[in-house]
Each structure stands twice: as structure tokens, then as C-alpha cells.
Amino acid sequence: MALDLDYFRKQLEEEKTRLEGELSTIAHRNPDAPEDWTVSQPDMNVMPAAKEEVADVEEELENAASVEYNLESRLRDINEVLEKMRQGKYGVCAVGGELIDEARLRANPAAITCVKHAK
């Protein structure tokens, strides 16, 4: 049975919008590379008075960087899968070339391999 591509496209587009929304709260797009995001720096006009505050700011930045990394890599996966869809290759395992189980795609519309070839 053929996959309901409209359903999956909608799922992917919705997640993409959500990820971009989350990213835009902690990061900004690189003007030269629209798919590359950079964590926004805190306002440095406010100089932290004590060492502990500097540590807080650093910790906050580190957290933001790891959240940003996860969001951005998920967003990349989604863009990649949307591109595959445009090429008519959605739902094909990137490793073995076999069709990916529909239940797997419903659980994760951005899956690019079958269960057997998942890392």
C-alpha cells in the first residue's frame, strides 16, 4: 500500500515550524547559511557583579548550546527527509534501500532507515 505522503508531509512541516519556533527563542539564524543557527549571547551590557553570576551565565550558555544542538540536528533531519519526499524517495531506507515500515514512520516521520538499519 502506498504511503499517505500528505499526512507525513503535514507532520514534518508542523514539527519543523515548532522546532524553528523553539530555536528562535534561544538562537538566531546565520544570515549566510539559513540552516545554521547560533546561540544568542546574553546581554553583555549587564556586567555580572560576582564570580557566581559569571558561572551562572556560563552554565546557562552551555545548556542553551546543547539544547540548540539537539533542535538544530533534528531540524536538519526533517529538512533532509522533506527533500527526499520532493525527490519521491520518502520512506526508503537510506542504508538498504528497502521500504520503511509505515508504523515506524508514524512513530517518527523523520526516520530515514528501517528498524534493522537504525543505529
Ligand SMILES: [Zn+2]
Ligand atoms: Zn534498511
